Structures are given as structure tokens and as C-alpha cells.
Amino acid sequence: MANDDEIYLIDMWRIVVREWRWFIGVGLIVVALTIAYLHHARSQWEATAWIQIGQVGTAPAGQDPHVEAFSRTVERLETRAFQDDVLKSVGVPVDAPEASLFRGSMKIEQLPYANIVKLRVRGYSAEDAEQLAKATATVLHAAHAQIAAAPMGFIRDRLAAVDALLKDAQERRNRLLAGNSGRGDQTALTDLAVATSDQDIRSLEQMRADLALRQLPNYTYETSLAWPVYVDKDRVFPNTVLTLGIGLLAAAFLASLAAVARHALRSHRLRSPA
Template structure:
């Protein structure tokens, strides 16, 4: 067994002998943690779940007003973020603006809508909530502009189909009267036959128009066509997100114990070296 190896019992003796240095190292770290936790500015984090808007689309195409990946890129664009801050009356170089840009976190949820989990921090719960709501409002404005044309085209298509359906139904009424002969003359019978054939074609056209009208109405329903919006209200916890007092104090105590033990071991080693040097000088005196 080598004498210079440090075992648990030896370490305990060292800490007991050099308790002042151990305590000094621990107190230095605890004082630093105390000063940081009382001077660091509190930050609150708001979380919002954004549902991407949907527009009437052709079968086989993505009905989302904007793909999920593009929404994520847009939310991180500096011009977009600057516009959000400008709407709140915050300058681009203000401390609040820097906190907003630095704290934005995005978590895509492609199998839940898709949704975007959006988190941002503020100096107060109200400011964090305001940041999140303003971001969603700005995204709504952008998406409303993108939705305008496909929505208008679908509405125009529905109006045209409705007009064609009314015209076809009116024509069917006329053909129904013509297909019913009022006499027994050959001319009337021939006209009724032609009208009957046309009536069959008109009935098929009416069925097709009604089907198209129903599909367009379904696509324009609220569960298929909707604006970009918040799935739920913005959530802000009561406690601040930063500084994390439990984590900071836990790490501080752990680091303080380590520093105190290191200081005690170094002090003990210096003391032993000094005693050895004195003993050596006395031996050779």
C-alpha cells in the first residue's frame, strides 16, 4: 500500500483537519450563487401551439396554406421577427428584441395537425404572453394573404356550379313538359322522344353538378378550411423559467463541496510538504 494514496478515511481526516479551508471554498461558491440569483433578471417563458391554416385544394395536394418546414423557417426570419416587434412598438436593438430573438424555440409536431410548438421568453409573464400572441397574429396576417386567392377561386367555382345547377334544373322542367305528349300525332311523339333523351342527359348533368356542389361545400366547411390560429390559449407558468433556482443552487452546492474538498487537500499537501522540509533541514543541521 502506497502512503500517498488518498482513501475515504484519509479524506475524512483531511477535511476534519482542514475544515476551515473546506468551509471557505464552500462559502465562496455559495456567496457567488447567492449574488447571481439575486442580481440575474427573471425571465418567463410562454408556450403556444400554432395550428397552420388550411385552404380548399385539389385531391392529392397539400391543403395547408404553407408547408410546415416553410412556417418554421418564416418564424425564424429576422425580418418577420422585426415586424412582430414593430407591431408591439419595440425597436430592433432594444433589450426586449434581443431577448425575443434569442429565446424563440420551435418544436414541429407533424403528426398532430400539423402543429408548431412555439416558445418565447419575456421579462415578465405579461410580456412573454404578448410576444407569443403577437407572433401568431403576424403569422395569421401572412397566411390570410396566401389564402385569399385559392379561397376566392373556390368560392367563384361554387357560385358557377350553383348557377349551372339552377339552369339545368330549369331546363329539366321544360324538357319534362316536352317529354309528355299532349296528342297522338307523330310529330308530337317524335318531339317527346327527343325531349326524353335530352331529359336523361340533363338528369345526369344535374347529378354531377349536385355532387360537385356538395364537394365544394364540404371543402369550404370550417373543419376543412380554416385560418391559422392558436389551438389553445398561450400558457405561461407562474414561476420564472430563468434563473432556475433549484438547478443553480444544486449545482452550486455540488461545486462548492468539490472546491472546498480540493482546497482542503491542497492545503494539507502544502502543510505536509512544509513539515517534511523542516524535518529534513533539522536532520542535516
């Protein structure tokens, strides 16, 4: 088998040497086409954004505190309407080539344990790619802010109601203390009422503290970029090294094929009767 392979390679080399004009000609044409493609192909850059999904810290126990579930957020990002809103926000026509590239290049990866959606988009310049990634986060922030408006309003109303109840309880306690006449039976009743009022005040203060704690940035925050958008320094398409490598392989293959075809044609003519 090794001898057969060696003979085959020697024969192939002889064919290439004999038909060197065809081999070099076809090879140069393929290489030239590869270089022309690299020169004229429209370059693309890719931007990566890490979007942190907002959450409301006072969600009921057992419920997802996020403003929107990860799966619904991914579906939202993939809708044509959402993508059109992103394009319009940066002044890109929805039927422009830039819009088609934005839609076709969007890649979404869920990182639920990190509370992050990883997003990749492309543009015909590094600036365009970065702008589209930031615009996607901005439009998503606006959509989630609208969803969170009702629960956040409810939380503010609840906190205001607790503050009002706490104020009333404190004023009632002060009145009880001020109205104590000092008589034994009256003092006992007053002490009982004050103790009850103190318990109510402590409960309301605990409730208010819990509501205030849940509104701290650790528990309640808006959808936003977790880190700055990253854009590759070099274009991601076309890949110069990869394209040249494929072009050289294609040139060698097609040039060899052309040399073999020319040799076969020449041999056929020599064997054909005059």
C-alpha cells in the same frame, strides 16, 4: 484499494479540520455568490403555443392541402424578418434585450400528424412570454391568410360559376316542360331533352355539393392556435433548486481545494530551510 481510499479520506478530513478557516471561508464565499446570482439574475418565463397550420380543402388530388408546407413554415418562423414583425406587433424594439431573448429562446417542433407546430418562447415575465407566443401565432396567421387568398378566391369564383350553370340548367328544364305541346313526336323529344337536362342538373348539384363540403371547417380553415397558450407558473431560469445544488457542490469542491492548497503551502514552509 479500499484501505487506500479510507486512508485518503481520513487524511483529507484531517486537512479540512486543520484548515477549517479556509474551508469555511471559501465555502461561504461560493454560497454567497450563488445566492447573489439567484437574487440578481433576470428571471425568465417560458410560454408554449400549439399552432394549427391552415389548409384549403379543395386542393388538387395528391397535393398537400396545407396553406404552407410544415418545413417552409418552420423556416419562416426562424427568419429574422418574421421575428422582427412579431416584435414590432407588440411594441418591442428589435434591438432590445427582450428581443434577443425571444430570438434565442425560440424552439420549434413539428407535429405533422397532428397538423400542428409546437412553439416555445421566453420572456422576462410570464405576461411577456404569453404575449410573444400569441403574437407569433397572429403574425403567422396573417402571412398564411395572404398566401391562401388566391386559392380561396378561385374556389369562390368556381362556386359562383357552378351556381350560374345550375340556375341556367333549371330554367332550361322548366322551359322545356312548359313548352311541351302534347304531340307524340314532340313529347318524345321533350322527354329526351328533359332527361338530359335532369342529368346535367344532377351533375352540377353534385359538383356544387362537393365544393360546399370542402369549404366546411373540417376541410378548410385558417392558421390559428389549436389550444390556449400555456405559461409555466414558475420561472424556468434561473432554476432555484438546480442552481443552489450546483452552488453547494462547487462550494464543497472549492473549499476542499482551498484547504488542501493552504495545507500544502504550510507544509512547504515547514520543510524549507530557514
